Every structure is written in C-alpha cells, then in structure tokens.
Amino acid sequence: MNCKKAGVLISASVDGELTLIEEQEFLLHLSECKECSVEFDEAKKTKMIIREKIIRFKAPQALIMSVMQLTSFSTKEHEDTLLYE
Amino acid sequence: MDKPDPTHHTKTREKKESLSREERQKQLEFQHEAVVHLNALYNYALHLTMNPSDAEDLVQETYLKAYRFFNSFERGTNCKAWLFKILKNNYINRFRKNSKEPGKVDYDLIKDFYHSIKDSRIDTTEADSDYFHSLLHEEVYQALHSLPEEFREVIQLCDIEGFTYEEIANMVESPIGTVRSRLYRGRKLLRQQLEGYAKKYGFNTDNI
Numbered sequence: 001m002n003c004k005k006a007g008v009l010i011s012a013s014v015d016g017e018l019t020l021i022e023e024q025e026f027l028l029h030l031s032e033c034k035e036c037s038v039e040f041d042e043a044k045k046t047k048m049i050i051r052e053k054i055i056r057f058k059a060p061q062a063l064i065m066s067v068m069q070l071t072s073f074s075t076k077e078h079e080d081t082l083l084y085e
Numbered sequence: 086m087d088k089p090d091p092t093h094h095t096k097t098r099e100k101k102e103s104l105s106r107e108e109r110q111k112q113l114e115f116q117h118e119a120v121v122h123l124n125a126l127y128n129y130a131l132h133l134t135m136n137p138s139d140a141e142d143l144v145q146e147t148y149l150k151a152y153r154f155f156n157s158f159e160r161g162t163n164c165k166a167w168l169f170k171i172l173k174n175n176y177i178n179r180f181r182k183n184s185k186e187p188g189k190v191d192y193d194l195i196k197d198f199y200h201s202i203k204d205s206r207i208d209t210t211e212a213d214s215d216y217f218h219s220l221l222h223e224e225v226y227q228a229l230h231s232l233p234e235e236f237r238e239v240i241q242l243c244d245i246e247g248f249t250y251e252e253i254a255n256m257v258e259s260p261i262g263t264v265r266s267r268l269y270r271g272r273k274l275l276r277q278q279l280e281g282y283a284k285k286y287g288f289n290t291d292n293i
C-alpha cells in the first residue's frame with residue numbers, strides 16, 4: 001500500500017469501519033510510514049475535538065414530562081374506563 | 086327473553102385487563118428502548134432547527150409517531166437510529182420545505198443561539214494546550230456548519246452520535262460507500278476550517 005491509498009483509508013480507519021483486509025494492509029503501512037502515522041493521529045484528534053467541543057444539551061424538563069405523558073396517556077385512559085365502568 | 090349470561094361480565098373484564106396489560110408492556114418497553122434517547126434526539130433537533138421551541142415540537146412529534154408505530158420497530162436493532170430517522174423525516178416534512186436556501190449559514194444566529202443557551206451547556210476540561218484545545222466551542226460549531234449539509238450531517242451522526250456507517254447509510258438513504266466518502270471529504274474540509282481558526286491564534290499548523 002502506498003501513502004495515497006493509505007490517506008484515503010484514514011477517515012474510515014478512525015471509525016473502525018475498514019474491512020479486515022483493508023485494516024491489515026493499512027496497519028502494515030502505518031508501521032512503515034511515519035507521515036501517515038502522524039496523519040492518522042491527527043484524524044483521531046479531529047474526531048475527538050468534534051465530540052468534545054460540540055455542546056450537548058439536556059432536554060428541558062417540560063419536554064421530558066410531555067414525552068412521558070404521551071406514552072402513558074392511553075393506559076391511564078384505559079384504567080379510568082375500567083374503574084368507572 | 087334470553088337469560089343474561091352470568092359469565093359475560095367477567096369475560097369482558099378479563100379481555101379489557103389483558104389488553105391493558107399488553108399496553109402497559111408496550112409502554113415499559115418503549116420507555117426502556119426509546120425514551121432513554123430523549124437527550125440525544127433533542128440535541129439533534131436543536132442542531133437541525135436552531136430553535137429550542139421548534140426542537141421540542143419536533144421531538145414530541147417524533148415520539149408520538151414512534152409510539153404509534155412501535156410495533157414496526159425491528160427488535161434487536163438500534164432504536165436510537167430508528168428514532169433519528171423518524172425525526173429527520175419529520176424535520177424535512179415540516180421545516181425544510183419553507184426554510185432559507187441550503188448551505189447559507191447565519192453566523193450571528195449561531196452566536197445568539199450559543200449565547201442564549203450557554204447556561205445549560207456542559208463544559209469540557211481544557212487541560213491540553215495544543216491548538217485544537219484552544220478552539221472555542223463556537224468556532225468548532227461554526228466550522229462544522231460551514232460545511233455543505235451532506236458532509237456536516239454524516240460527521241454529526243458519526244462523531245457526535247456514534248452511529249455506524251451502516252446505520253448512517255440507512256438514515257440518509259445512501260449506500261455505505263457514499264457515507265464513507267462523504268466523511269472522508271467532509272473531514273478534509275473541516276480540518277482546513279479548524280486550522281484556519283488555529284492560525285488566528287498564532288499556532289503554526291504547518292508541521293502538524
């Protein structure tokens with residue numbers, strides 16, 4: 001495998017999405033090529049930075065309540081019918 | 086006249102109770118499988134709509150639909166991926182039809198958006214001193230949103246939500262190979278953007 005081919009595989013390798021054969025050849029190339037190893041580390045870092053720097057928000061309490069209500073409404077209604085029948 | 090059947094009443098009761106038990110079973114499973122992804126769905130909706138109240142509506146709609154069609158959810162597959170797909174379809178039907186041109190990003194809107202919800206944000210530790218860690222949340226967000234939507238979308242689903250290529254392919258209705266190449270090209274663009282910000286801070290990225 002040459003650097004050009006390895007370069008294309010870096011993105012998918014970071015995600016663990018290479019085929020078995022691709023991965024073997026890719027790792028072999030990394031062990032022999034400093035430049036691609038550095039690129040690989042950078043790609044991992046970029047993925048990490050997206051995960052870390054994009055802020056995750058918690059759903060507002062009101063939304064949680066309303067979703068819980070959505071899914072418990074029909075049973076409640078059913079229980080009421082049973083009770084008052 | 087017929088004599089009333091003494092067993093009739095109990096029979097109806099039994100039927101009703103077992104129906105109710107079934108419904109309760111479905112609810113328990115739904116809460117266990119689907120409601121646990123509420124935060125992730127809200128985040129995704131927020132990034133799509135950039136508006137907290139639209140995001141709430143979208144999430145509610147998604148759960149309503151998901152609950153109604155919960156029987157068609159293939160047990161054992163990723164429920165989060167299933168919910169994301171429903172949410173995205175809802176979003177396309179409801180919002181994107183009458184939105185502004187695609188690809189244009191309103192940076193002021195992003196800034197306002199980030200400032201308005203700053204209080205609820207979860208800060209990460211910034212121990213490292215390399216150029217990536219000097220980047221602000223807002224800058225990474227802007228860099229991501231400066232990408233064409235087809236690239237931004239797969240990066241978001243892969244890096245932030247942790248879906249597999251197969252799950253993403255199903256969500257964006259494209260072959261796995263397309264997802265793979267969009268990620269490759271999108272990340273290249275994203276890296277250029279991020280390095281642009283890093284240069285602004287005087288970090289030399291030439292040797293990286």
Ligand SMILES: [Zn+2]
Pocket residue numbers: 002003004006029033034035036037
């Ligand atoms: Zn190489």
